[in-house]
Amino acid sequence: MMVVMEKRGSNGKVPFFHRWRRTRLRLRRLPILGIGLLMPIIVCGIFGPAFYPHEPTQMNLAKSLHPPALLPRGEWSYFLGTDQLGRDLLSRLIEGARVSLIVSIFGVALAGLMGVSLGMIAGYFGGGLDHIIMRIVDMMMSIPPILMAILLAASLGSGMMTIILSIMVIFWTGYARVIRGETLSVKQRDFVTLAMVTGCGRVRILMKHIFPNLVNTALVLATLQLGRAIIIEASITFLGLGLQPPASAWGLIISEGRMYLSTAWWIPTFSGLAIMMTVLGSNITGDWLRNALDPKLRRI
Amino acid sequence: MKRYIIKRLLLGLLTLVSVTIVVFVAVRLSGDATLLLAPPDATRAELDSLRAQLGLDKPIPVQYILFVKKIAKGDFGRSFRYNRPAMQLVLSRLPATLELAIVAFSILVTLGMVFGVTSVMKSGSWFDRCGTVFALLGQSMPEFWIGIMAILIFSVGLHWFPTSGRGGLTHLILPSLTLGWFSAASIMRLTRSSMLEIMGSEFIKMARLKGNPDWIVIWKHALRNALIPVVSMGGLQLGRLLGGAVVVETVFGWPGLGQLIVDAVYTRDYSLVQAGVMVTAIIFILLNLVVDLLYGFIDPRIRYE
Amino acid sequence: MNQECLLSVENLKTYFFTKSGVVKAVDGVTFSVSPGEALGIAGESGSGKSITCLSLVRLVPQPAGRIVGGKVLFQGEDLLIKKEEEMRELRGKTIAMILQDPLTSLNPVFTIGNQVGEVFKLNGDKKWKTIRAKAIDILNRVKIPSAEQRLNDYPFQFSGGMRQRVLAAVGIARKPKLLIADEPTTSLDVTIQDQFLRLLKELQQRTEMSLILVTHDLGVVAETCDRVAIMYAGRIVEIGSVERVYHAPAHPYTNALMKALPKLRGRTKRLYQIEGEPPNLYDLPSGCRFHPRCPMAKDICREKYPPEVLVSGGGAAACWLLVNGGNHP
Numbered sequence: 001m002m003v004v005m006e007k008r009g010s011n012g013k014v015p016f017f018h019r020w021r022r023t024r025l026r027l028r029r030l031p032i033l034g035i036g037l038l039m040p041i042i043v044c045g046i047f048g049p050a051f052y053p054h055e056p057t058q059m060n061l062a063k064s065l066h067p068p069a070l071l072p073r074g075e076w077s078y079f080l081g082t083d084q085l086g087r088d089l090l091s092r093l094i095e096g097a098r099v100s101l102i103v104s105i106f107g108v109a110l111a112g113l114m115g116v117s118l119g120m121i122a123g124y125f126g127g128g129l130d131h132i133i134m135r136i137v138d139m140m141m142s143i144p145p146i147l148m149a150i151l152l153a154a155s156l157g158s159g160m161m162t163i164i165l166s167i168m169v170i171f172w173t174g175y176a177r178v179i180r181g182e183t184l185s186v187k188q189r190d191f192v193t194l195a196m197v198t199g200c201g202r203v204r205i206l207m208k209h210i211f212p213n214l215v216n217t218a219l220v221l222a223t224l225q226l227g228r229a230i231i232i233e234a235s236i237t238f239l240g241l242g243l244q245p246p247a248s249a250w251g252l253i254i255s256e257g258r259m260y261l262s263t264a265w266w267i268p269t270f271s272g273l274a275i276m277m278t279v280l281g282s283n284i285t286g287d288w289l290r291n292a293l294d295p296k297l298r299r300i
Numbered sequence: 301m302k303r304y305i306i307k308r309l310l311l312g313l314l315t316l317v318s319v320t321i322v323v324f325v326a327v328r329l330s331g332d333a334t335l336l337l338a339p340p341d342a343t344r345a346e347l348d349s350l351r352a353q354l355g356l357d358k359p360i361p362v363q364y365i366l367f368v369k370k371i372a373k374g375d376f377g378r379s380f381r382y383n384r385p386a387m388q389l390v391l392s393r394l395p396a397t398l399e400l401a402i403v404a405f406s407i408l409v410t411l412g413m414v415f416g417v418t419s420v421m422k423s424g425s426w427f428d429r430c431g432t433v434f435a436l437l438g439q440s441m442p443e444f445w446i447g448i449m450a451i452l453i454f455s456v457g458l459h460w461f462p463t464s465g466r467g468g469l470t471h472l473i474l475p476s477l478t479l480g481w482f483s484a485a486s487i488m489r490l491t492r493s494s495m496l497e498i499m500g501s502e503f504i505k506m507a508r509l510k511g512n513p514d515w516i517v518i519w520k521h522a523l524r525n526a527l528i529p530v531v532s533m534g535g536l537q538l539g540r541l542l543g544g545a546v547v548v549e550t551v552f553g554w555p556g557l558g559q560l561i562v563d564a565v566y567t568r569d570y571s572l573v574q575a576g577v578m579v580t581a582i583i584f585i586l587l588n589l590v591v592d593l594l595y596g597f598i599d600p601r602i603r604y605e
Numbered sequence: 606m607n608q609e610c611l612l613s614v615e616n617l618k619t620y621f622f623t624k625s626g627v628v629k630a631v632d633g634v635t636f637s638v639s640p641g642e643a644l645g646i647a648g649e650s651g652s653g654k655s656i657t658c659l660s661l662v663r664l665v666p667q668p669a670g671r672i673v674g675g676k677v678l679f680q681g682e683d684l685l686i687k688k689e690e691e692m693r694e695l696r697g698k699t700i701a702m703i704l705q706d707p708l709t710s711l712n713p714v715f716t717i718g719n720q721v722g723e724v725f726k727l728n729g730d731k732k733w734k735t736i737r738a739k740a741i742d743i744l745n746r747v748k749i750p751s752a753e754q755r756l757n758d759y760p761f762q763f764s765g766g767m768r769q770r771v772l773a774a775v776g777i778a779r780k781p782k783l784l785i786a787d788e789p790t791t792s793l794d795v796t797i798q799d800q801f802l803r804l805l806k807e808l809q810q811r812t813e814m815s816l817i818l819v820t821h822d823l824g825v826v827a828e829t830c831d832r833v834a835i836m837y838a839g840r841i842v843e844i845g846s847v848e849r850v851y852h853a854p855a856h857p858y859t860n861a862l863m864k865a866l867p868k869l870r871g872r873t874k875r876l877y878q879i880e881g882e883p884p885n886l887y888d889l890p891s892g893c894r895f896h897p898r899c900p901m902a903k904d905i906c907r908e909k910y911p912p913e914v915l916v917s918g919g920g921a922a923a924c925w926l927l928v929n930g931g932n933h934p
Contacts, residue, residue, distance in 0.1 A: 138311075139318030142588070143581050146543030147561075154565045154573045155326045231442040235547050238444050239562050254445060258551075261448065262456045269452070272445035280440035502709040508664055509704070510775065511697030511727050524714050599714055600759045 034288060037281030041274070044094045045101040057246060060086035065264045081266040083256065089267060093274050095248040100278065103160060104229040107167025108222055114168065115175025116218050122176065123183025124206055134180070137173045145170045145232060153241035163242045167229050175221055179214055186213045216293040223286035227279040234275050250275050304596050304603050312589045319581040323574055324367050328360075371578065377571030379564070386575035390557060394579065396466055397545050397556035400476055404541055408480035408487060413530070415484075416491025420499065421518060431488065438485030443544045447478040447551035464553030475552040479544050483537040490533055494526040501525075528599050535591035542580055610678070611815050612638040612661075612783060617675035619653075619660045626887040630656040632839035633675070635913075638783065643809060643816040645830035645847070647823055647862075649883055652836040654819045655705075658785045661817075662700055663692050679783075697727060701781040705788040707768035711760035717744075717771055718756030724778045739778075747774045747804060766797035770804065777808055784809070785817045790825055802829050823866060827851060832920070835859050838884045838894040845920020855922040857899045893925065901926060 060082070068081040068089075080089040122133040143151075149166040156162045186192065187210065195205050236242045237251030245252060250271045257267030342350070351357060358366075370376070376386040415435075419428045454474060455463040461474050498504065499522055507521045546558030553559075557576055564572035596603050619631040631653045638644050646654045659665050660672050663684065677684040679700070684692065704710040712720060721740040730736050737756070744752035747770040760768060769789060776784050786805065790798040806829055809816045818829055826833050827847055834844040835858065843856040854860040864877040881898035884890055890897050896906040903925060911925045 135314070135318070139315060139322065141539075142315045142319060142585055143322060143577070144539040144543035144584060146546050147577055147580055150546065150561060150565055151323070151326045151573065151577055154568075154570060227440065234442050235444055238442075239547065239550060241562075241565060251442075251444075254448065258448060261452055265452055265456075268445070268448050272441070272449065275445060276437075276441050279442075280436065283436065283440055502704055502706060503712040505664060506704055506710045506772075506775075507712070509662065509696055509702045510724055511693050511695075512723070513693060521712055521715075525712070528714075600716075601713060601761055 034281050034284030034286075037277050038285060039281075041097050041278045041281065042101065044097040046098075055091065057248075058087060065260065067264070068266050068270075080270050081264070083253070083264070083267055084260060089253075089270060092248040092253055093250070093271060096250040096253060096271070096274065097278075099160075099243065099247065099249045100230055100233060100275075103163050103233050104167065104226055107164045107233070108171060108225050108229050110164065110168040111171035111225070112175055112218060112222055115172035116179050116214065118172070119176040119179030120183050120206060120210065120214065123180040124187060124202075124210065130180070133176065137176050140169065140173050146235060149232065149236045150239070150241060153236065158241045158244060160243060163233055163236055166236065167232060170232065171225050171229060174225060175218065178217060178221060182214050182217050183210060186210050220286065220290045220293055223282060223289050227282040227286065230275065230279050230282070305593065308589055308592045308596075312585050315585050315588075316582065319578065319585070320368055320371060321364075323578055323581075324364055327570065327574065376575035376578070379569050379572045381564075381567050381569045381572070386571040387579075389560065389572060390575045390579050393555065393557045393560045396554060397549065397558060399472070400479060400548070400554060400556060401541050401545055403472060403476040404480035404483075404545075405538070407476060408484035408537070408541075409534070411480070412484040412487030413491050413527075416488045416530075417495060417518065417523065419488070419492045420495040423496070431492075435485040435489045438481050439489075441482070442547075443478055443482060444547045444551050446481055447475070447548055450474050450478055451551070466554050466556075475548050475554055478551070479541060479548045482544070483540055486537060487530060487533065491526060491530050494529050495522060498522045498526045524598060528595070531591060531595050531598060535588045538587045538591070539584055542584055609639050610637045611640045611642075611680065612817075613676075613678040614657075614661070615676040615678070617657065617660055617677060618673045619656050619665055620671060620673050621669045622671065623669055628886045629839050629889065630670070630886065631660060634836070634839075634841055636834050636841060636844060638815050638817060640782070640815055641809075641813045642832065643806075643818060643830040645826035645833040646817060646819045646836060647821065647826050647833055648836035649821060651838075651883055651886060653839040654821075654836055655787050657836070658702065658787050658817065658819055661785065662696055662702060663689075697724060697781070698779045699781050700783045700785070701776040701779070702785040703769075703772045703776045703787065703789050706792050707765055707772055708760070708792075710772055711768060713760055716757050716759055717763070720760075721756075721771065721774055721778065724775055728779050743774045743778050744771070746777075746808070747771070749774075765793055766801065769793060769797075769801055773801070773805065773808070777812070777814070780812060781814065783815045783817065785819070787819045788821070789818070790820065790822070798825070799828075805829060823851075823862060835862070838886070838889060840894065840923070842895065842924070843916075843920065843922040845916060845918070845922075849916070849918040849920055853918055855916040855920075855927060856895075856924050857901055857926070858895050859922070861898075893923075 065084055066078055066082045066086075068079060078088050078090070080093070082088055083092070118133050122130040140148075148170055149163070152166045152169065153162055156165070192205060192209055195209050200208075233242065234249075234251035234254075237249045238255045239251075240255065243249045243252060245256070253271040254268045257264065257271065260267060374387045376390075378384065379386045379389055382389055415431050419431045422428055451463050451474065454460045461470050465471055495518075499518075504517060504522055507517045512521070545556065546562060548554065549556045549558040550562055557580065561573055561576035561580075564570070564576065614637065615635050617631055617634045618629070621628040621630055634653070634657055636644070646657065648654050656665065656670070661677055661684070663672070665672060672685060675685070679695075684695070687695075711717075718737070718740055721743065722736045725736045725739050730739065740756060741752045744755070749755060749767060749770055755763075760771075763771065769792075773789075776786075789805070790801055793801060802825060805816065805818075808814070816829075818826065820826060830847055832845065833847050833850050834841045835850070835856065836842070837858050843850060843854065843859045845855075850859060851863060854863050858879075861877070861879045865879060867876060879898055880900075884894055884897075890907075892908050893899070893902075893906040893911050896902040899906065905925050911923045911928065913921045913923045914927045915921050916927065
């Protein structure tokens with residue numbers, strides 16, 4: 001109905017000043033909250049060791065199960081308290097950030113690689129290949145994610161590689177479906193037909209013409225999936241099927257802290273808050289990215 | 301309509317077959333399957349006999365057929381830890397999980413949809429904004445943590461509920477709320493956004509032009525359309541619930557199938573893992589079938605494709 | 606104000622308040638409709654025709670849109686000050702409206718029978734049999750073949766023309782005094798258009814119903830309406846009987862529109878084109894809104910909005926050229 005009319009010059013082009021102003025307006029709506037939550041985690045992840053108040057693996061049984069600072073028996077140097085072996089909680093959490101981020105990012109990236117490729121192939125080449133790939137997707141999606149991870153852990157043993165593999169196996173299907181749909185719609189567009197008419201090879205069309213139009217969608221999917229991947233990773237580790245002690249993964253800290261729930265509430269609480277911060281930050285950023293780049297994905 | 305049902309049934313069957321393939325493959329991923337399926341202290345001789353019994357020395361396709369034949373009879377091997385047939389154990393623990401899942405699902409469906417629709421009706425108000433924040437938080441917390449926090453606050457702190465175990469209503473509340481929380485948040489967000497989109501449609505304007513009161517416009521005209529993507533997502537959520545049950549059962553010590561499977565993984569009781577995963581997947585497929593049929597019922601355009 | 610008037614709109618103003626500014630979609634519109642009369646409202650996209658209609662029934666899209674002024678007197682009562690429940694009573698029963706796109710105007714998940722029947726339910730009929738019979742009857746009246754079987758079909762199973770007829774059926778079902786049709790033929794093929802317009806005309810004449818027909822197609826207006834109002838940038842620039850306006854347009858805009866119509870007879874070298882572009886509704890021109898595109902614009906056109914002046918032959922137009930014989934700087 002009513003459309004914002006831009007001042008157009010006599011040649012129909014929007015003058016530079018207005019374009020610049022538009023971009024600035026869009027950027028102003030940056031998700032401060034999302035990035036604010038994510039940034040500390042990412043910084044910890046990359047520069048972790050620089051921030052440890054103590055060595056995460058350093059045990060000090062004399063200080064076992066000390067509460068966080070500000071509470072009786074708490075100390076400032078053990079800011080968030082200690083666990084049952086006297087290890088500083090804050091340091092363990094910082095270390096855990098690295099672990100969680102590495103696993104999730106790798107897992108989601110690999111899933112993305114696999115899912116986008118297969119989705120593109122399915123969408124572009126169609127026919128039997130499409131059918132086969134989609135049936136495989138349906139098949140994989142028919143097993144609840146955690147169950148799949150459990151199955152893999154049971155077969156391959158627990159550990160970092162298994163978790164990354166699990167995440168890859170669980171999440172690639174999401175990419176494949178969406179990217180296939182996108183490929184189908186991009187395929188219909190005129191510039192693709194033009195490329196085909198001028199004799200471009202099929203692979204070239206895929207990489208040069210179709211893929212760039214999918215990047216936005218893939219990126220948005222990746223950020224949305226990151227949060228879920230972290231939750232799955234934490235859940236698997238919590239169940240004892242991921243990294244093993246004495247590693248400092250968040251899920252592990254929570255699982256160890258379960259036994260001391262009534263005596264040392266800070267152990268599971270803060271580690272869970274760390275997870276929540278990361279996932280929330282990633283979700284908020286993902287939502288913003290989706291609204292900015294590709295609103296069609298609203299339904300995901 | 302009939303064609304649609306038949307198509308869906310066939311698809312379900314196909315998925316079932318695929319699950320058997322996945323489970324079949326998973327066992328053989330790490331090399332010698334016998335090692336997985338036999339108790340850890342089996343002797344050479346026992347291993348060999350098991351190998352022959354399972355036909356593991358035969359070519360893969362034959363193995364698969366043997367495998368499927370056995371499953372069809374319900375024979376998943378024996379749990380060496382409990383020394384009973386795996387299937388029997390699984391079935392005995394199933395009711396507990398179903399109880400949890402059904403209650404959780406009812407909660408999440410009702411909560412999610414009701415809040416979603418109400419948020420739209422009071423769009424922009426504090427109710428709406430609170431709801432959105434809650435939903436966002438709900439989707440950012442892992443279930444096991446919600447469970448632990450819930451225990452911390454309501455059981456240890458306030459002593460309102462018992463901390464674990466299965467029993468009466470009080471035992472049921474925390475675990476089912478924990479299980480359904482995440483999904484309720486997703487459903488609420490989707491219902492809300494779907495409703496908002498529908499409310500801008502021309503046919504809603506038309507419904508108003510006919511002179512319908514607001515509540516009919518929302519609950520009759522808008523909702524049924526808005527539910528279409530929600531039902532579709534509901535199927536996905538069921539999967540999450542079944543997976544989540546595993547975690548929640550562990551946290552709350554709920555003696556269900558999920559906990560059985562996890563324990564089985566620790567103790568390397570692979571026959572049990574196999575049985576548990578298969579049964580869960582079957583239930584999931586059945587539930588998805590129901591969701592698909594519901595979907596066809598709500599949206600006539602699907603039926604006539 | 607004519608005592609015979611069914612509807613009398615006085616200085617209606619509906620604005621949209623957006624982040625980028627205020628859009629004066631309807632900015633002082635005045636017209637009237639007598640019982641049994643067909644009034645056409647014609648104009649380009651964005652001229653405010655649809656919003657005018659939505660304002661009449663108070664269904665302006667919110668929260669951005671708001672009726673900020675004027676009166677809408679229906680049978681003597683001002684609709685703008687009525688309570689919402691009272692408006693709801695009127696909608697569908699006394700004042701009905703057909704929307705533009707028949708596909709999106711029908712709820713895709715309910716049968717046609719359900720949606721048509723709903724209207725009768727709102728009318729007070731309770732028995733399912735009565736409702737069904739009435740639905741079949743009204744579908745027959747809008748000439749939908751095999752109405753009884755089609756009651757159980759869904760909107761997507763109907764063709765565009767049929768869907769539009771269903772909308773018409775819904776519109777006239779409760780025998781309203783006024784039917785507003787918002788671009789009812791825009792999404793139809795030309796042949797179907799013709800059929801539909803004839804149907805509308807027939808229904809209107811049979812029931813002494815008044816019709817407001819909104820369109821951008823001057824041919825449609827000529828076929829169906831008795832009087833026409835030409836809208837531009839939120840205001841009516843000319844109003845009068847179809848004959849008078851088409852044969853002796855008084856406003857330069859109307860004149861240009863008539864000139865732009867391709868003619869079947871005679872040879873035309875080039876189609877006439879109105880210079881310039883439709884105005885930016887966020888930033889309307891000063892004075893007469895048409896002045897940037899008017900070949901006969903004078904200085905005063907740029908400064909003040911012209912008053913509405915009666916035109917010989919009937920009706921009125923708002924142009925400085927008609928005031929004082931056109932003697933203006």
